[in-house]
Amino acid sequence: MKIWVNGALHPAASAHVSVLDHGMTVGDGIFETVKAVHGQPFALTRHLDRLTRSARGLGLPDPDLDEVRRACTAVLDANPAALARLRITYTGGLSPLGSDRGDAGPTLVVAAGATTRRPDTTAVITVPWTRNERGALTGLKTTSYAENVVALARAREQGASEALFANTVGHLCEGTGSNVFVVLDGELHTPPVSSGCLAGITRALTVDWTGAHETDLPLDALERAEEVFLTSTLRDVQAVHRVDGRQLPTAPGPVTAKAMRVFDERSGADLDP
16 A cells, blocks of 8 residues: 655555644544545545635645645555545644644645445444534544544444434434435435534535435434435445334335435446536
């Protein structure tokens, strides 16, 4: 594997970032995960737009998107795969210990690894912890991910691949690395960005391509939903067959199956929608 670090490709064994990098010491960084099919990234422009929004939200300098694109091309060329996870990480860079940033400038790392297509259905759980829809990092895709690590470990213990959060007012929000859609009375809904969820790239495309409603929903909507599905960069649209102890009657149900088909068709026809 070869990894891009601050302007050049390096073998994985020598792709080094300082232990004093602010992304390492205090989680002061942002990232994007991009799906790549046969070396071609999907929706890269949307991902880079969100990378810039996240940088501004943290007060980091705008990333040089031309450099990021060059890095993505170089990494994908150096690590060929039929299906790959492309990871762009951008941090506060070399800094003193503590929360204050240094003046050395940001760090850019781009890596890629082969992956496989997800199963068509999965199980999820709900967790007792909440997303803060009014937090300083709300809506930013940051490297401060330990909360997700803890919740995902809980899901794995219960035979699930994802954990779903409510927000502080008890509304359905998102998963550790996914957005959630539910079918109620035959209508497709997903929590609005104001719920505190990340504005997922796959989420936005799914809303546009299916006409889903953005609706504040109580967490117990999961108990009433006829269908549930997740969206994310590497899941695309993935049906849910179990929520906690409840088995969904059909997975994928008709609304989910249509969303899966539409997403496959539209994403296959345009790699940068």
